[in-house]
Amino acid sequence: MFAPRTIPWPLVALFTAGYLAPYLLPTVVGRLDSGLPVSATQAGAIGSALLLSSAAAGFLLASRVDRVGPRTLARVGLALAVLGYGGATLTTTVPAVVAGAMVGGFGSGTATAVAATGIAAQRDPHRVTTVGLLGVSALAGALYLTIPHLGPGHGIPLAAIALTALAVWPLTARLPVRTAARHVRRESSPLPHPRAGLILAATLLCWSLAQNSLWGVSGRIGLTQAHLSEATVGVVFAVALGAGLLGVVGAGALGPRLGRALPVGAGTVLIAACIALSASATDLTTFATGEIAWNLLYPIVLSYVIGLAASLDPRGRWAVLVGSASSLGTAAGPLTGSLLSARAGFPAMGVVLAVGLLVIAVPMTAVALGAGRRSLPMVEIPVETPAYDKATAA
Structure with missing residues (x-):
């Protein structure tokens, strides 16, 4: 399905390094x-602060990757990830x-911005995104x-996140130092399709x-409500992420055959049902079913939305800005999940989240339908090295 020689592996590696922190959030x-010495709510707030910082990087750098240069920004981002996560590892x-x-x-947000651009x-782009999701899920x-x-x-x-960033560093040598000057001069051009973007x-x-309100407290649901051990919860998460791998492979195989509206709209509705099921789990069977089905669907829908x-x-400006908006939601997730579950309990939290997803599925599907009806022009992006060469991509 994927031809190895045509995949831009430095971008896939950066994508993996940038997305690993949200994937390991529970x-x-x-x-x-x-x-x-922190409470569950305070721990959720720390997780939210981490992801909020990641989102801030995306918003700040959405239109600056070309100007600063992909290689430089990627190395700065990876260095900050190593120093920040590594430093947090070594202190209590x-x-x-x-x-x-x-x-x-x-x-992490800086690396993601370079990768998204x-x-x-x-x-x-959908095909490359599925490879990136495949890597981070595995x-x-x-x-x-x-x-x-x-x-x-x-x-x-x-420490695992820091070591991943360190391992990705050598691949940045294959990124361009800077983008051609004529492309940088176009940096101030208006964003196309502003309403859809x-x-x-927002959605x-x-x-x-x-998604991350549940993901941020899924570990606690398994431990406290379903009465499972940490090792058992870890196995469930690993199997769930393995199902996510199958979902990503399936999305890559299907490609545009289903369009974008059906995977985005119907996929979001099914995810809502999975979230309600997982949040209500009181035993291994229900917990595992909800988490595995949810993780199977989540990367499929996400890959189509990113595409x-x-x-x-x-x-790439909308890709970075939409990704950063997603990171804002991800950042608020752990704290939101902690507060909702503390005040209403896990099952009620799941119902609230599911209803919210059903509501936003409508405008998301409308954008996907609109994009499918119009012809979106592709702009060639000249660079100094073949790292982003479209002639060898896909």
């Missing part, structure tokens, strides 16, 4: 709660952990199986908030 928040002082998480989050320049699944056996403490998942950004913020954002502007 174990990060759970370990903060158990390893540091809560303010220092918060600061390290925020620095690391900014680094480069992926949008590809001939088939890595996160392996870590969920491994982390419970490496001992207690808040630092292990943070703004609607997609994806809410979509991500709902939709990339199609709105081939220079």
